[in-house]
Amino acid sequence: DQFADNHFIRTIIEDDLQSGKHAAIQTRFPPEPNGYLHIGHAKSICLNFGLAYVFDGKCNLRFDDTNPEKENQEYVDSIKEDVQWLGFQWQGEPRYASDYFDQLFDYAVGLIQDGKAYVCDLTPEEMREYRGTLTEAGKNSPYRDRTPEENLDLFMKMRDGAFPDGSKTLRLKIDMASGNINMRDPVIYRIRRAHHHNTGDKWCIYPMYDYTHAISDAIENITHSLCTLEFEAHRPLYDWVLDNIPSPSQPRQYEFSRLELLYSITSKRKLNQLVSENHVSGWDDPRMPTISGMRRRGYTPEGLRLFAKRVGISKSENIVDMSVLEGAIREELEESAPRMMAVLNPLKITLTNFEAGKTQSRSAPYHPHHESMGEREIPISSTLYIEQDDFSENPPAGWQRLTVGGEVRLRYSYVIKCDEAVKDENGQIIELKCSIDHDTLGKKPEGRKVKGVIHWLSAEHAVPATVRLYDRLFTVERPDAVRGDDGEYLPFTDFINPESKQEITAWVEPVANTLQPESRWQFERLGYFVTDRKDHEVGKPIFNKTVGLKDGFQK
Ligand code: ATP
Numbered sequence: 001d002q003f004a005d006n007h008f009i010r011t012i013i014e015d016d017l018q019s020g021k022h023a024a025i026q027t028r029f030p031p032e033p034n035g036y037l038h039i040g041h042a043k044s045i046c047l048n049f050g051l052a053y054v055f056d057g058k059c060n061l062r063f064d065d066t067n068p069e070k071e072n073q074e075y076v077d078s079i080k081e082d083v084q085w086l087g088f089q090w091q092g093e094p095r096y097a098s099d100y101f102d103q104l105f106d107y108a109v110g111l112i113q114d115g116k117a118y119v120c121d122l123t124p125e126e127m128r129e130y131r132g133t134l135t136e137a138g139k140n141s142p143y144r145d146r147t148p149e150e151n152l153d154l155f156m157k158m159r160d161g162a163f164p165d166g167s168k169t170l171r172l173k174i175d176m177a178s179g180n181i182n183m184r185d186p187v188i189y190r191i192r193r194a195h196h197h198n199t200g201d202k203w204c205i206y207p208m209y210d211y212t213h214a215i216s217d218a219i220e221n222i223t224h225s226l227c228t229l230e231f232e233a234h235r236p237l238y239d240w241v242l243d244n245i246p247s248p249s250q251p252r253q254y255e256f257s258r259l260e261l262l263y264s265i266t267s268k269r270k271l272n273q274l275v276s277e278n279h280v281s282g283w284d285d286p287r288m289p290t291i292s293g294m295r296r297r298g299y300t301p302e303g304l305r306l307f308a309k310r311v312g313i314s315k316s317e318n319i320v321d322m323s324v325l326e327g328a329i330r331e332e333l334e335e336s337a338p339r340m341m342a343v344l345n346p347l348k349i350t351l352t353n354f355e356a357g358k359t360q361s362r363s364a365p366y367h368p369h370h371e372s373m374g375e376r377e378i379p380i381s382s383t384l385y386i387e388q389d390d391f392s393e394n395p396p397a398g399w400q401r402l403t404v405g406g407e408v409r410l411r412y413s414y415v416i417k418c419d420e421a422v423k424d425e426n427g428q429i430i431e432l433k434c435s436i437d438h439d440t441l442g443k444k445p446e447g448r449k450v451k452g453v454i455h456w457l458s459a460e461h462a463v464p465a466t467v468r469l470y471d472r473l474f475t476v477e478r479p480d481a482v483r484g485d486d487g488e489y490l491p492f493t494d495f496i497n498p499e500s501k502q503e504i505t506a507w508v509e510p511v512a513n514t515l516q517p518e519s520r521w522q523f524e525r526l527g528y529f530v531t532d533r534k535d536h537e538v539g540k541p542i543f544n545k546t547v548g549l550k551d552g553f554q555k
């Protein structure tokens with residue numbers, strides 16, 4: 001199966017099912033709706049939904065929505081769309097951590113009554129000071145010894161809006177001397193008068209991530225709570241919370257390494273900056289490593305799932321070159337995309353021995369291995385376009401394309417010979433005069449070998465199309481990890497590639513005028529292209545270049 005690769009989490013689950021610890025597994029994908037999903041999330045989606053699929057379990061989609069200022073409905077909607085587009089369906093309705101605000105509040109009340117949580121009046125600065133450092137224990141807050149009665153009264157007043165924003169917090173009473181800073185009386189509630197996309201103005205206190213996440217998992221009977229490695233140091237807190245409330249279930253957290261992509265960025269916050277500062281046209285700009293951007297670029301769900309499988313799951317660093325992603329996309333499109341010919345930079349050819357005004361045609365399959373994709377007629381007439389790159393006046397050794405006096409086969413058609421290159425007054429070649437060998441249609445030429453085959457179009461039959469060519473968005477491998485002379489990080493926006501997008505008018509086969517948006521094609525010898533999801537209209541083709549046919553970023 002497509003998720004069959006073995007990894008340590010899969011082994012843990014197999015053991016848990018075999019030992020009877022769980023009868024079935026329940027996972028979740030828990031995005032915060034503060035941006036669009038990116039390639040890193042695709043890895044996590046494939047892991048969580050993939051495991052549920054493989055083991056006949058279930059996977060929830062849960063919005064971790066505890067930061068109302070940064071979250072909104074647009075992000076919620078885009079996340080749902082992206083998960084489904086990747087080919088997955090969550091169990092039942094999407095969940096929201098905010099659906100559990102009442103229960104989270106009740107558990108907090110229970111912790112206060114048990115003497116395990118207290119209301120603290122330290123300012124954020126004071127709190128930082130009291131927290132200590134990696135090498136130095138923290139100090140107890142002067143408010144730590146408030147009685148449960150006093151704490152309960154203050155917490156109710158916090159909820160009822162009696163105190164200004166940020167003036168008090170609710171903290172767990174754990175251990176200010178813990179070697180793990182996360183265990184030094186972490187804050188679990190803060191006062192924040194902010195409108196929430198789901199709960200509106202009902203609350204002016206909001207629970208913190210760690211507390212919310214653990215309890216949400218427990219409420220949903222999550223068996224294996226999978227997250228990225230930066231949460232490893234939060235796991236003791238996750239367990240502490242569940243051990244100190246009457247928890248409905250006992251989920252376990254497991255961590256794996258985050259995916260990072262070279263020449264790219266995997267952080268919603270930074271991607272948001274690219275959008276809000278107009279460095280790109282939107283979250284779904286085809287250069288963006290967002291799922292919706294990659295979709296618009298022409299990547300397929302199957303290709304992205306193949307990529308996720310290839311990068312694997314482990315605890316070691318997972319920094320991946322773009323070629324791994326492109327390789328998976330290319331490999332999948334190779335089988336699924338029909339072919340057409342397109343000429344991006346046209347050079348005109350006049351066939352001197354082909355009757356002007358005459359048209360002849362020959363049928364060619366849309367895919368070399370898939371007859372079911374059908375075939376079309378490829379017309380030839382006396383004026384053709386070929387790619388400028390396919391002609392050279394002074395070719396290097398081993399040149400198999402066209403040159404004066406040389407021969408080449410037109411794909412699916414005749415062998416032609418170039419007799420003359422016509423130049424304008426500046427010496428620019430503007431036209432080639434060629435002759436056809438009438439005896440070479442579907443046949444090898446006699447007495448000589450013609451190795452080169454080039455793509456071409458009949459000028460009279462070709463239709464124009466807008467084609468957008470893309471290059472990598474950044475000029476350096478790690479745009480968010482470059483330091484200046486002073487040792488400080490430079491803004492990642494300093495490394496945006498100014499030539500990452502180019503728009504040209506090209507010639508394509510007439511079939512292009514019949515295509516719906518999001519039709520994926522191979523332009524023979526050039527690469528994979530997709531009709532733009534938003535701007536393409538039937539009869540007005542606009543293609544985005546998805547990926548070249550070969551590895552690398554040559555143009
Ligand atoms: P970002 O910094 O981009 O906002 P995040 O981790 O805060 O990322 P969440 O919305 O909280 O984003 O993530 C939802 C899930 O996706 C989490 O379980 C998280 O661990 C996982 N995830 C996020 N980024 C990556 C990544 N680069 N590689 C693998 N998993 C990721």
Ligand code: MG
Nearest residue numbers: 030031032064
């Ligand atoms: Mg997060």
Ligand code: MG
Nearest residue numbers: 032034268269
């Ligand atoms: Mg984040």
